[in-house]
Amino acid sequence: MPATAASAALGTRLDHLSITHGKRVRLWRLLYGAGPANGTLLVLPLDQGMEHGPADFFPNPAALDTDFQFRLALEGRYSAIPLGIGLAEKYFHPYCGRVPLILKLNGKTNIPPDDEAVSPLMATVEDAVRLGADAIGYTLYVGTPRQDVELLQFQKVRQEAGRFGMPIVMWAYPRGSAIEAQGGKGTLFAIDYAARVAEEVGADIVKLHEPNDETAGVPEPYRSLRESAGQRLQRVVRSAGRCLVLFSGGSKLDPDAALAKVELCMRSGAAGIIFGRNLWQRPYDDALALSRRVHEVIARYPA
Amino acid sequence: MPATAASAALGTRLDHLSITHGKRVRLWRLLYGAGPANGTLLVLPLDQGMEHGPADFFPNPAALDTDFQFRLALEGRYSAIPLGIGLAEKYFHPYCGRVPLILKLNGKTNIPPDDEAVSPLMATVEDAVRLGADAIGYTLYVGTPRQDVELLQFQKVRQEAGRFGMPIVMWAYPRGSAIEAQGGKGTLFAIDYAARVAEEVGADIVKLHEPNDETAGVPEPYRSLRESAGQRLQRVVRSAGRCLVLFSGGSKLDPDAALAKVELCMRSGAAGIIFGRNLWQRPYDDALALSRRVHEVIARYPA
Amino acid sequence: MPATAASAALGTRLDHLSITHGKRVRLWRLLYGAGPANGTLLVLPLDQGMEHGPADFFPNPAALDTDFQFRLALEGRYSAIPLGIGLAEKYFHPYCGRVPLILKLNGKTNIPPDDEAVSPLMATVEDAVRLGADAIGYTLYVGTPRQDVELLQFQKVRQEAGRFGMPIVMWAYPRGSAIEAQGGKGTLFAIDYAARVAEEVGADIVKLHEPNDETAGVPEPYRSLRESAGQRLQRVVRSAGRCLVLFSGGSKLDPDAALAKVELCMRSGAAGIIFGRNLWQRPYDDALALSRRVHEVIARYPA
């Protein structure tokens, strides 16, 4: 991409932000210096070992060795790989400078129930800086009864990230007993609110799930809405405002379904795609092949 | 306004306060340097996206883009726009110096029940200083069972604000199971107590709702009171002491009802009006037109 | 008072204390430099607006304006006026140096139930120093199920006060479900224990309520005691050890009853009287007249 084009694109994504040079440098690297490099993001997350346990690796035991994902991120030209402190410290070594790192700062196991979910810090912004990460990842459980704990913890992280010029990628997940009592964590109501919260609390990029079409138990005016899948995606993209939206793949789909999802998300205004299990639960070569097909789609949505 | 008049007015509002020069400068800007500029305040808040979710924008989807409110604040000559860290960082850029910012420091979603409501910090006084805000906004849930958490958190904010000379605008909201058991959050009992608490804990300006005339379940001596709407407003203004009182508009009213409310509030001693949904849930031109009519009313109550 | 007499008196009250010069200076001002100035204390508190709400001002609405109490404290020659940070910042200005200030550091509303009462900090010792206070006021809820929170918070305040040489006036209030299960907060058992706790935790001056003669539910050996009102007062004065005891007036009494109470308290060894509602719930002139009569009684108990 010629400098002028990059500059223009940078304008589209970055110029309106009142951010330090450090954050601008790192966001540029993610959007234009790696991955699709056209202002979009293709992200390969690996937090499932902590969040779900080793069970997620049963379909493809080779993926238990984190080198698998790093290699895939490199050869599959991913924008970044988000993972936790333990994996970063043990496996990032040979990929430093070649694959952008998003250090996932918080996490938890899924063993206790999620009624009052909170996601404690497992690393700090300082760790991210020390490890040469280009962003931090942070999970916020939106609407959990313990939201005071969640928001306070994030506040400190946001402020620290601001000081270091570290972009924030937020996993904005509706969660907890109150959201379950209002239709569940996958509804448009829940995800639309989560999108807005991400913007309100100061995320730069937000990872969201695709909202379902469930309306039972959902509060108005959402209960009466009847929107297509694309309209729902567009709505949450608008609610996220100037947060760049990544839609996630969720559990493994067949390749064509996965690609159709990518297409729909990008057409709806997403800034990119974050695909974990859809990729690394496949054999390496299949994962690489699918990655290439995803690139072809994303290439049609430069920003 | 000639310097002498300003000086006299400043005396009325500010001279009795034992405050640093920094706070005096900022309060002067809010009261005499922007908005009606006659010692009153006309404030356009935008914390509803966090507090209520995107549903509040359904009547006027254009308002989802925070630029809408900033533009309205500028062209409608508002004294200030209060909003959270995420919106300030992403949308304040082109309005710096032209629209005073009140950085709302705390907030929460309305997804979990409010029985034991607390409002966690989402930003700090340091953020407000860095962003060039002219005041901080703070929500205190008066009478919540977790008031120890609420008051302790505010204490630290107040002390920090004092050090930086940052005025404090308090959203003093009766809230929680105990207040519900005593007649609810909208009664004169509840709001009158909240007004006093704002003064006691050290707010400079307090936002209050207009008290209703409900007396069921309310403790004495309030239960036996029979006061007009105007008398109730005057009472809470007196209870707020030397805190300047802003009355809020609440949900959308028709323009004439809104103007009547403004008139009544100002006549009852309010220092100003804080109108959010009443403004930005209307099309831009309607909102601007209504803003002008509000200015006409307020202009008759200089201080 | 000639220097020699003052010196002797100071000995009586202060010589045994291992305190810094700063605390000695401030205690001297309270005991010999203001109010009765004979080693006793006459204190006019104003924390009821926070603790009880504006309802306490209904009998005398003029008292809603804190200037009322400051004026009364000045003209009625009170030893000090204790109030919170908000009132101190807004109303102390014209009285600086003329009326000693006791900055009340903690407080709460009475809206939620008191079963597990705690009283959070609303200001700090640093605030007291900055405002020129001569002491800090602190409420300790003795015997509350959350006594660990209460005692830890006080510990930090005591240590900070020690560093700055700031005397501590403790409102030692038995409170909470456990004390209610043992006869209630007003019994000799409860108040006698509170008096000792004040001495044990490091208060300089303790405000106590007059114990009632209730014995139902009270533990032994208190249940079997049958003591006169005067004996009960003497007992708690002894239990407070070298803490100076202030007895409080409680709710409004008729003037003669109030004076009889003062007489009995002083005769029982109290160091002084703390009268709030008994004073400022009366019209100004009545309050001033009663203050003078109280002075006459107290003048007969120099120390």
Place this chain on the structure above:
Amino acid sequence: MPATAASAALGTRLDHLSITHGKRVRLWRLLYGAGPANGTLLVLPLDQGMEHGPADFFPNPAALDTDFQFRLALEGRYSAIPLGIGLAEKYFHPYCGRVPLILKLNGKTNIPPDDEAVSPLMATVEDAVRLGADAIGYTLYVGTPRQDVELLQFQKVRQEAGRFGMPIVMWAYPRGSAIEAQGGKGTLFAIDYAARVAEEVGADIVKLHEPNDETAGVPEPYRSLRESAGQRLQRVVRSAGRCLVLFSGGSKLDPDAALAKVELCMRSGAAGIIFGRNLWQRPYDDALALSRRVHEVIARYPA
């Protein structure tokens, strides 16, 4: 005692410890510089006013005045007097340098139930240093459901004490609902565990109660043990390892029973005796006489 003897004795009690010179100096003062001065300890505690209330002083009202205990400690040649910050600040003055002080750092009232007992800090190691104390006293509730709070708080105290070379005397008290469900706080099981915990967490000296012979509800292998009173004492002394053990007197005994208890404890390997109510609930002269008889016993167990 000639220097050589002292040096040998010091070896017995102190040489194996990896401690700073400051701690060595202070332990030497307690063991060889005061009290029996033969490597044993005779300690006169006064924390009951806080822990039990003024009721403990009913048998001997003169003891309400803390000067009583200080005088007794001096004339009765006690190794040290442990008490809290309030008493130390108000009564230690004339005894500085003449009676070693153990500043009791934490405490609570006995008003709320003990099911989830914790003992909050009421003073700090810094206070102890400032007051010239020769050790700190600390109560640890072993086995309470809130042991995480208890242990974390102690950890900080231990580390601070280590930095200042301040010996730690631990009141190791089994307490709480879980210990009650396993036979109660007085069993050999409970006290043996407490002795070990004191050693494990880093106490230098541990105060323990004499274990009873109750086995109902106690876990194995303790339930099947049938040991004499002396065997039980020896067992806990062994479990405390290199912590010096003080056995407490508990409530008042007749003088001969008290002396028999001292004899048995010392013969079982205790480093000393801590007798509070057994002493100061008696008239001064009786207390002094009993102290002398205790000295005669202890003198036969030099270390």
Place this chain on the structure above:
Amino acid sequence: MPATAASAALGTRLDHLSITHGKRVRLWRLLYGAGPANGTLLVLPLDQGMEHGPADFFPNPAALDTDFQFRLALEGRYSAIPLGIGLAEKYFHPYCGRVPLILKLNGKTNIPPDDEAVSPLMATVEDAVRLGADAIGYTLYVGTPRQDVELLQFQKVRQEAGRFGMPIVMWAYPRGSAIEAQGGKGTLFAIDYAARVAEEVGADIVKLHEPNDETAGVPEPYRSLRESAGQRLQRVVRSAGRCLVLFSGGSKLDPDAALAKVELCMRSGAAGIIFGRNLWQRPYDDALALSRRVHEVIARYPA
């Protein structure tokens, strides 16, 4: 071992780690400078006195004196001895430099139930550095309902350990009501998850129990697995990734069974063995003899 061999071996175990020189030095000492000195670990823990109480010493009362374990660690050529702050401060003195110390930072008694288990800090990384430890030990209760507390506390320890170059040996223990509801703490599901968590949170070495073959109540896909004891061990070693795995002995086995267990664990990829009660619940000479036989097995698995 010649330098070249050591260097190669060091590569196997250490080269991939992005760690400071300090950590490399200490890990080298544990793996090649002490114990089997062939890249494996033979560890003699002594945290049972705190975790289980003195009952664990009933089979061999001589072991109550911590000198027993230190002597055994020295003469039995153990890689390290992990124990708490109190034991380290009192017994490590004569063994400094001769037996590597792993300072166990947290712990608790087993008196209260484990439903919501947390393990509070009893010492800090700073203590470990001061005492000359070669690693810290840390217990993490995986899946406990209070995992937020557990993970946050560990986060701070990990970061501090990182700064000082202190290796982390994690006791990764599934624990609490939620894990009990999913088959219990000993299942492959539970221990496999714990292994992964240790790697994810940043442990260097993890101590795990051998998983049982229980499947009742266990979630899929584990419920359907039917694996041999060796296969289960291999699985958890793989799940621990680049964390070195120590399998624990658990309660006392007969010598041949213990040796068979060692053989199986080492063959399954363990980096070593951690045997406490299996050793020090035997008479000294038996323990020493068994240690020698364990060495013979381990010598066949250099790394």
